[in-house]
Amino acid sequence: MLRDCKCSVSEETVERYCLGRLESEELERFEEHLLVCPGCQDRVAASDEYIAAMKLALRDIRARQAKPAGPRWNPLRWTPLLAAGVAAAALAVFVHFRSPAGDPAPHMVSLRAIRGFEDPAAAAPAGALLVLKADLSELPEMPSYRIAIADQGGAILWQASGTPEQGQLTVTLPRKLAPGRYWVRLLGGGNLLREFGLKVE
Secondary structure (H helix, E strand, O other): OOOOOOOOOOHHHHHHHHOOOOOHHHHHHHHHHHOOOHHHHHHHHHHHHHHHHHHHHHHHHHHHHOOOOOOOOOHHHHHHHHHHHHHHHHHHHHHHHHOOOOOOOOEEEEEOOOOOOOOOOEEEOOOOOEEEEEEOOOOOOOOOEEEEEEEOOOOEEEEEEEOOEOOEEEEEOOOOOOOEEEEEEEEEOOEEEEEEEEEEO
16 A cells, blocks of 8 residues: 655656656656655555556567467457557557656566575676565564665665565666675564675676
8 A cells, every 4th residue: 555645746747657767867856755755665565566567567468369260250359469559559558658768667676584604695787677585484473564775885775665576575666776796684573684686687
């Protein structure tokens, strides 16, 4: 459930941020605001999830259309395909205006807890929209958790809260990460519960 957001940030600004279309000065102001506004964090996460879902739905419809059709005309068989074609066209228009050209499909990253002296860093491609999935097993059960991204020096770059589902927490980053090493911190009740390594290259 999205929390009420009583700040003055418009939906247009949130959408342009998710699409990577904010100018540098406006981007810097919004990201500073995003660090302290849970409502805007939820709005950004919801917008990213919606965009990713629309892309997956469009890909599924196109895959179904690519299947070879039988030689004979059967109105009962072709009617669903025609409906799918109309839906695909509508989704294509939506994705054209909601997603930057050439934007790659979301990349799922499974996060592992740090143990001993092994290198724990999960790998992720630079320039991709990242979907982080953290395992919550052996952690205290809570209605929500907070996840934060820090650079190699420990400075927080982004954070948001999320609701767990089936023992996992899944969040979509609102922006792409530059190549480098990062820390993904999982917090609950104000306490650091786990820390994961993330290598973007």
